Amino acid sequence: MTQGFSVLPVVGIGDVRPGADLAGLIRDAAPWIEDGDILVVTSKVISKTEGQLVEIPLDEPARETAREAVLRAETARVVARRGATRIVQTHHGFVLAAAGIDASNVDPTHLVLLPKDPDASARWLRDEFRERFGLAVAVVVTDTMGRPWRLGLTDVAIGAAGIDALTDYRGRRDAYGNELQLTQMAVVDELAAAADLVKGKTDQVPVAVVRGLPIRTEGHGTGAAELIRGADADLFSLGTAEAVARGLRVSAEVTDAAAFQPGPVTLPDLPFPRTRSVIVPDNTAVAIVAWAPVGDLARAVEVGMEIQRLRAVLAADGLATVWIEAGDDPRLTADVPEGGVPLGVLAIGRGSLPSL
Amino acid sequence: MTQGFSVLPVVGIGDVRPGADLAGLIRDAAPWIEDGDILVVTSKVISKTEGQLVEIPLDEPARETAREAVLRAETARVVARRGATRIVQTHHGFVLAAAGIDASNVDPTHLVLLPKDPDASARWLRDEFRERFGLAVAVVVTDTMGRPWRLGLTDVAIGAAGIDALTDYRGRRDAYGNELQLTQMAVVDELAAAADLVKGKTDQVPVAVVRGLPIRTEGHGTGAAELIRGADADLFSLGTAEAVARGLRVSAEVTDAAAFQPGPVTLPDLPFPRTRSVIVPDNTAVAIVAWAPVGDLARAVEVGMEIQRLRAVLAADGLATVWIEAGDDPRLTADVPEGGVPLGVLAIGRGSLPSL
Numbered sequence: 001m002t003q004g005f006s007v008l009p010v011v012g013i014g015d016v017r018p019g020a021d022l023a024g025l026i027r028d029a030a031p032w033i034e035d036g037d038i039l040v041v042t043s044k045v046i047s048k049t050e051g052q053l054v055e056i057p058l059d060e061p062a063r064e065t066a067r068e069a070v071l072r073a074e075t076a077r078v079v080a081r082r083g084a085t086r087i088v089q090t091h092h093g094f095v096l097a098a099a100g101i102d103a104s105n106v107d108p109t110h111l112v113l114l115p116k117d118p119d120a121s122a123r124w125l126r127d128e129f130r131e132r133f134g135l136a137v138a139v140v141v142t143d144t145m146g147r148p149w150r151l152g153l154t155d156v157a158i159g160a161a162g163i164d165a166l167t168d169y170r171g172r173r174d175a176y177g178n179e180l181q182l183t184q185m186a187v188v189d190e191l192a193a194a195a196d197l198v199k200g201k202t203d204q205v206p207v208a209v210v211r212g213l214p215i216r217t218e219g220h221g222t223g224a225a226e227l228i229r230g231a232d233a234d235l236f237s238l239g240t241a242e243a244v245a246r247g248l249r250v251s252a253e254v255t256d257a258a259a260f261q262p263g264p265v266t267l268p269d270l271p272f273p274r275t276r277s278v279i280v281p282d283n284t285a286v287a288i289v290a291w292a293p294v295g296d297l298a299r300a301v302e303v304g305m306e307i308q309r310l311r312a313v314l315a316a317d318g319l320a321t322v323w324i325e326a327g328d329d330p331r332l333t334a335d336v337p338e339g340g341v342p343l344g345v346l347a348i349g350r351g352s353l354p355s356l
Numbered sequence: 357m358t359q360g361f362s363v364l365p366v367v368g369i370g371d372v373r374p375g376a377d378l379a380g381l382i383r384d385a386a387p388w389i390e391d392g393d394i395l396v397v398t399s400k401v402i403s404k405t406e407g408q409l410v411e412i413p414l415d416e417p418a419r420e421t422a423r424e425a426v427l428r429a430e431t432a433r434v435v436a437r438r439g440a441t442r443i444v445q446t447h448h449g450f451v452l453a454a455a456g457i458d459a460s461n462v463d464p465t466h467l468v469l470l471p472k473d474p475d476a477s478a479r480w481l482r483d484e485f486r487e488r489f490g491l492a493v494a495v496v497v498t499d500t501m502g503r504p505w506r507l508g509l510t511d512v513a514i515g516a517a518g519i520d521a522l523t524d525y526r527g528r529r530d531a532y533g534n535e536l537q538l539t540q541m542a543v544v545d546e547l548a549a550a551a552d553l554v555k556g557k558t559d560q561v562p563v564a565v566v567r568g569l570p571i572r573t574e575g576h577g578t579g580a581a582e583l584i585r586g587a588d589a590d591l592f593s594l595g596t597a598e599a600v601a602r603g604l605r606v607s608a609e610v611t612d613a614a615a616f617q618p619g620p621v622t623l624p625d626l627p628f629p630r631t632r633s634v635i636v637p638d639n640t641a642v643a644i645v646a647w648a649p650v651g652d653l654a655r656a657v658e659v660g661m662e663i664q665r666l667r668a669v670l671a672a673d674g675l676a677t678v679w680i681e682a683g684d685d686p687r688l689t690a691d692v693p694e695g696g697v698p699l700g701v702l703a704i705g706r707g708s709l710p711s712l
Contacts, residue, residue, distance in 0.1 A: 004364035004554050004564070015531075080591040087591060095505040104539075105530045144539070147503055148592035149451040150512070150583045152522045152542025154549070166508045174461045175371075175560060183460075183500070185552065186508025193510070194550030196541065197569060198360050204531060208360070213553060227506045235436040235443060235595045236504035243596045247603015248672035252665035254604070290657070297648060297656045298681050301699050304660015305679075309608035312668070316604035323661075325654050343657050 005212030008032075009198040009205045016206070018051035023128035026207055038138040038210040039125065040195030043158055044105055044112055045206040046121045046141055052113040053106070067101070070111055074099035077231070080239020087239065090114065093228035094158060096145045105204075114143065118159025119223030126161040126220065138162030138215035141224070142192040148236060155196035157188035157227065161220040164188075165227050188224055251312040257320030257351040288346040291336040300343060307346055320351025361568030364388075365554040365561045372562070374407035379484035382563055394494040394566040395481065396551035399514055400461055400468055401562040402477045402497055408469040409462070423457070426467055430455035433587070436595025443595065446470065449584035450514060452501045461560075470499065474515025475579030482517040482576065494518030494571035497580070498548040504592060511552035513544035513583065517576040520544075521583050544580055607668040613676030613707040644702040647692040656699060663702055676707025 010030040016022065022045060027033065047053070056066045075088040079095055089095045092114065100114040115121045122139040129135045141159030157165065169183035195208035231237035238246065290307060292299040311321045325344045326332055332342035366386040372378065378401060383389065403409070412422045431444040435451055445451045448470065456470040471477045478495040485491045497515030502508075513521065525539035551564035587593035594602065646663060648655040667677045681700045682688055688698035 004362055006360055006362040007550070008360035082591055085591075089505075104534050104536050105532065106534075107532050108534060144541075148590055149445075149585055150542065150545070151585045152540045152545065152583055154542050154545050156506070169556075176461065176463050178460050178462075178464060180460050184508045185500075186506065186510050187553070189506070189508065189510050190549035190553050193546035194363070194553065197543065197546050197550065200525075227508055229505055229507045234504055235438055235441075235597070236592050238596045238599070239591045240594045240599045241591070243594070243599030244603040244606060245672040247600040247605075248607050248610070248668045249603075250600060251604050251607030251668040254665075255661075292653060295651065295653075297651075297653065297697065297699055300653045300656035301646070301660040301663070301681075304657040304662075305611075305664040306660075307657070308661040308664035309610075312604045312607040316601040325657075341653065343653055 003212060005210055007194050007198055008209045008211065010207040010209060011205055013045070013206055014204070016045045016048045018048060018053065020049050022046070022049040023125055023132060027129070027133055030207070030209060033129075033133075033135060033137065033209060034211075035136050036211070036215055037135075038140060038163060038191060038213060038215060039129075040140045040142060040191055040199075040208045040210060041122075041125065042199065042206040043100075043115055043118060043141050043143045044102065046115045046118065046125075046159075047112045048106070050115055050121065052115055053110045054113060055109060056103075056111050058108060067111065070101055070113070071099055074101060074113060078242075079237070080242055082239075082241070089231070092118070092158070093225065093230075094143075094145075096143070100143055114158065115141065119161065119220075119225055120159075122159035122161035122223070123220045136162075136215070136217065140188050140191050140195070142195065144196075154189075155192040155199075157186075157192045157224040160188045160222075160224040162215050163191070164216070164221045165224050166222075186227055189227070247316075251315070254308070254311045254315045254321075256322045257349075260320045260322050260347070261350040287348065289332055289335040290343045290346065291332075291340040292343055293339055294341045303343055310346065314348060318350075319348055321349075322347045359568060361566060363550050363554050364565045364567065366563040366565060367561055369401070369562055370560070372401045372404040374404060374409065376405050378402070378405040379481055379488060383485070383489055386563070386565060389485075389489075389491060389493065389565060390567075391492050392567070392571055393491075394496060394519060394547060394569060394571060395485075396496045396498060396547055396555075396564045396566060397478075397481065398555065398562040399456075399471055399474060399497050399499045400458065402471045402474065402481075402515075403468045404462070406471055406477065408471055409466045410469060411465060412459075412467050414464060423467065426457055426469070427455055430457060430469060434598075435593070436598055438595075438597070445587070448474070448514070449581065449586075450499075450501075452499070456499055456514075470514065471497065475517065475576075475581055476515075478515035478517035478579070479576045492518075492571070492573065496544050496547050496551070498551065500552075510545075511548040511555075513542075513548045513580040516544045516578075516580040518571050519547070520572070520577045521580050522578075542583055545583065603672075607671070610664070610667045610671045610677075612678045613705075616676045616678050616703070617706040643704065645688055645691040646699045646702065647696040648699055649695055650697045659699055666702065670704060674706075675704055677705075678703045 012029040013025050054070050057063045076091045077089040080087040087097055088099050090099050102112045106112045118141040122141050125139045129137045139161045140157050142155045143158045144153045145156050146153050165188045167185045167187045169180045172180050198208050199205045290303045323346055326342040336342050368385040369381050410426050413419045432447045433445040436443040443453055444455050446455050458468045462468050474497040478497050481495045485493045495517045496513050498511045499514045500509045501512050521544045523541045523543045525536045528536050554564050555561045646659045648659055679702055682698035692698050
């Protein structure tokens with residue numbers, strides 16, 4: 001049997017209070033920890049050790065108000081909300097429900113926040129084991145997170161020391177000579193997940209030991225912060241409902257495009273029936289002539305509304321527009337029925353909104 | 357030391373061809389597999405066994421065209437795209453890059469698709485081990501996926517038999533008596549992640565064995581399909597750019613709200629300067645009176661555009677509007693400067709668009 005690795009629960013740590021000697025508690029509960037082990041530690045015991053607790057009233061509505069205030073303080077950016085659920089990006093950069101604030105496994109008068117700097121906590125615990133017990137271990141600090149598209153939570157890494165967060169396979173080749181693409185594996189997240197299988201949620205097993213996988217002998221490595229994908233690089237930086245709302249707001253900014261390039265474009269199928277006030281000569285048109293009956297202000301307002309709706313739909317397809325008032329341009333009169341007066345031309349071309 | 361579990365690589369399986377005896381290959385490579393083991397199997401060897409391969413030309417541009425066609429066929433719904441990256445939902449319901457189609461670890465003339473029904477594949481392999489070798493094992497079929505917000509890929513489960521996909525902690529209480537909330541853990545995903553730590557990507561280790569965790573003695577369980585979160589229940593069912601574009605399109609549908617309820621509303625800060633053609637009497641207004649100089653069709657068109665832009669911004673804040681043409685209503689004249697004529701009133705209230 002080729003060598004694999006094992007995952008061992010550390011039981012008997014008991015309740016951890018602010019200022020507790022966490023390294024000592026782990027060492028006492030698991031005197032069998034040895035060189036090369038990876039300690040996978042639930043962030044909650046780190047937070048408790050570090051005093052990352054907030055007092056909270058027991059009774060509503062004061063409890064909910066206090067909870068809201070704590071959530072606001074821990075939030076760098078709201079990513080999505082639905083009902084009472086709030087997915088936020090924390091000041092660390094992690095995206096998770098309720099900023100990782102937790103009311104479980106703590107007495108009801110307190111909330112537990114995430115550690116202030118989980119990578120620093122991991123480095124500290126690693127150093128403690130080296131300095132006090134002469135043991136070279138790696139440390140992964142974990143939290144439980146949900147994810148889009150898949151039900152169920154998994155544990156992931158929010159801090160790491162002594163092991164690199166990512167294993168990079170890019171540039172390597174498989175047995176067929178194909179170069180592997182895009183294969184950076186989040187090793188510390190996989191370690192966090194593996195450890196959760198013996199930790200559970202109510203069992204008071206806040207630490208597991210992974211034995212048999214390589215760790216760094218020198219340096220702490222990059223830390224789990226390396227796993228944070230910036231919102232700019234993320235295809236899912238906002239919840240769908242929030243992004244749709246942003247689109248609605250952006251539609252108000254759809255006016256004359258600064259970077260307009262006239263030229264033949266393919267018009268999309270427009271999703272609402274056009275009234276007689278807008279004429280699309282044919283499907284390769286690059287301009288729409290708008291008109292109204294002579295002197296009919298009410299129809300002119302309608303035309304304006306419709307032009308703006310058209311512009312938004314065209315912008316969604318990456319098409320830019322410029323509205324040119326008709327003035328007295330006699331060339332437009334041919335496109336207008338008898339009794340009508342040209343209002344203007346909506347030129348359609350390439351370009352984009354600065355805010356898109 | 358309390359019992360934990362171990363993860364053991366299965367080496368020596370070698371290349372797997374369509375129609376191969378996968379159960380036999382695994383058993384031969386790992387005669388040490390025993391009752392209660394969990395076989396964590398990379399989907400690629402399942403796909404190869406089942407002949408889920410597509411021939412593809414070696415040369416561009418034919419190769420890219422063929423790849424595109426395969427991707428289209430495997431796609432139920434495009435979730436997000438940026439450049440060459442396409443995140444799609446497959447017919448199984450999984451959301452992943454390029455529908456899980458893979459060109460690595462296969463000869464360059466073929467692409468590997470995901471198994472048609474990975475839960476069925478897991479059940480089949482479990483049954484094979486029971487019937488042919490008299491062994492009660494569980495099976496997890498894995499694939500490698502990216503995720504929003506975090507860099508690096510992890511292995512997750514796309515098929516399972518003999519072990520339940522989710523462990524449900526809801527309703528259970530912690531040591532402090534707090535009821536645990538929302539704590540369904542995706543156990544099979546954590547198993548997939550754990551197994552990847554010994555499998556690697558180029559090492560030809562397509563199977564790992566997890567030993568020491570409980571499996572089902574009867575029934576196959578719910579399968580990994582249980583982990584699929586429907587788009588309706590997902591806060592991130594669309595990429596941000598795609599959802600913003602949807603918002604732009606929806607803005608064209610922002611017209612008179614069917615479910616309009618007049619009443620006092622708080623107007624949001626409107627993000628563009630209002631021109632003289634729109635009057636907001638005060639910030640608790642529920643109606644905006646629009647006017648234009650007598651006979652000025654061009655200004656009336658502008659007012660229409662602006663009304664539509666206002667409506668979109670208001671809709672983003674959940675406010676509905678109804679546009680009422682002025683007609684000859686003398687009550688409006690007081691709100692209009694000398695030389696102007698009232699065009700209509702935009703009533704603002706509660707309500708929502710059917711499509712939001």
